[in-house]
Amino acid sequence: MKILITGATGFLGGHIADRLAADGHRLTCAVRNPDSARERRPAFDYAAIDFNRATEPERWLPLLAGIDVVINAVGILREAPGQSFDVLHTRxxxxLFSACATAGVRHVIQISALGADEAAQSRYHLSKRTADDHLRSLPVRSTIVQPSLVFGLDGASARMFGTMASLPLIPLPGRGDQCVQPVHVDDVADAVARLVGATDTLAESGVRLAVVGPHALTLRSFLASLRTAIGIRRAPRFLPVPDSLTTLGATLAGHLPGAFLDTETLQMLRRGNTADARAMRDVLGRDPRPVADFVPPALAEPLRLRAQLGWLLPVLRLSIAFVWILTAIVSLGVYPVEASYALLAEAGVPAALRPAALYGAAVLDLVLGALTLFSYRRGLVWQAQVALIVGYMLIITLKLPEFWLHPYGPISKNVPMLAVIWLLYELESRRWNT
Known part of the structure; x- marks a missing residue:
């Protein structure tokens, strides 16, 4: 069949597109930037369209000529500048759905969300539900696919939950008894592929399909199972976080770009995200895979390492920032200024330049500490820190060599600090500089 799919550059849409292509379907991916998308999946056809401007059926009609099936897999979890629920999820x-009815498209599959129903409260669910209802009102065969929490090794949620599961002490909202029913992304893609070719009762128009895993789990049980799946043998230790603190944390996180948690996602978690799995079994012709099978054994070790680095790297960054910022504060007056001037004199700094050397170095330390926390080009920050530390060490070696033999090791402690910065540079610089 000839299929038009939106959202093919995203996590779920990309998996669906790959699965349909493997079945021999001819795909046209409607994306904002075809050139960029083609670099990742060169075998597909592409059509340029901007969802923010495609809010009238006339904008979609030229893309639908000869199309048999349309799959809408565009979705955002949180709004951002230029990305609103109203436009991307509803308008x-x-x-597109109205244009499909006009163009005579045989089947429209809408990737909605579990919870986009009569009890929906979040803007995410409400915006999905509005589009679902509009599609079901049109004279076109339609299927509403409602996935639960989707897990895939290349997905953002997998990274987040994997990191949480690997923590030595796992914080939970309340007792962690919120119910989830995670489904593997490959099972979602298989279900959509089955729907595309369905000729039985699945072909009935207006069907809402809950795409879920085999069993409902508490959040606590899900994290414990995921921890085992990535190869951590130590039993998890949980830290219940009171609801008031969880709400406060979600409120604060809502102001951070890219954060997974905000007050609405917390509300959705508290509501629960489960459904009867029988319809999913009927579609797949088998049981969906359980959490224990989410991670292939051959990948458990690298995924464990990735999960642990998810929290270890921030700890290292915070510790490096702490050293720079504390050094700046101490230099700015906590340590006796005259004693600092005496050290500069021993290093051969002229009296007239000592205030500038002391306070200039303190400000530089403060800036490097702040950039460690907030910079988006940390590779350059790591290089600057290494250069400054090595410079300090060379000056002290030449002018104050006795500090190498100091019992508190004020200079030798720079060696492990340099090693940590090197580690951070190797693991993070490419990510932040591209």
Missing amino acids: APSA
Whole structure:
């Protein structure tokens, strides 16, 4: 069949597109930047369209000529500048669905969300539900796919939950008894592929399919199972976080770009995200895979390492920032200024330049500490820190060599600090500089 799919550059849409292509379908991916998308999946056809401007059916009609099936897999969990629930979840998809009815498309599959129903409260769910209802009102065969929490090794949620599961002490909202029913992304893609070719009762129009894993789990049980799946044998230790503190944390996180948690996602978690798995079994012709099978054994070790680095690297960054910022504060007056001037004199700094050397170095330390926390080009920050530390060590070696033999090791302790910065540079610089 000839299929038009939106959202193919995203996590879930990309997996669906790959699965359909493997079945021999001809795909056209409607994306904002075809050139960029083609670099990742060169075998597909592409059509340029911007969801923010495609809010009228007329914008979609030229893309639908000869199309048999349309799959809408565009979705965002949180709003961002230029990305609103109203446009991306409701107005643009509704325009697409109306165009499908006009163009005579045989089947429209809408990737919605579990919870986009009569009890929906979050803007995420409400915006999905509005588009779902519009699609079901049109004279076109439709299927509403409602995934639960989708897990895939290349997905953002997998990284987040994997990192949480690997923590020595795992914080939980309340007692962690919120219910989830995670489903593997490959099972979601298989279900959509089955729907595309369905000729039985699955072909009935307006069907809502809950795409879930085999069993409902508490958040606590899910994290414990995931911890075992990535190869951590130590039993998990949990830290219940009172609801008031969880709400406060979600409120604060809501102001951070890219954060997974905000007050609405917390509300969705508290509501629960489960459904009867029988319909999913009927679609797949088998049981969906359980959490224990989410991670292939051959990948458990690298995924464990990735999960642990998810929290170890921030700890290292914070510790490096702490050293720079504390050094700056101490130099700015906590340590006796005259004693600092005496050390500069021993190093051969002229009296007239000592204030500038002391306070200039303190400000530089403070800036490097702040950049460690907030910079998006940390590779350059790590290089600057190494250069400054090595410079300090060379000056002290030449002018104050006795500090190498100091019992508290004020200079030798720079060696492990340099090693940590090197580690951070190797693991993070490419990510932050591209």
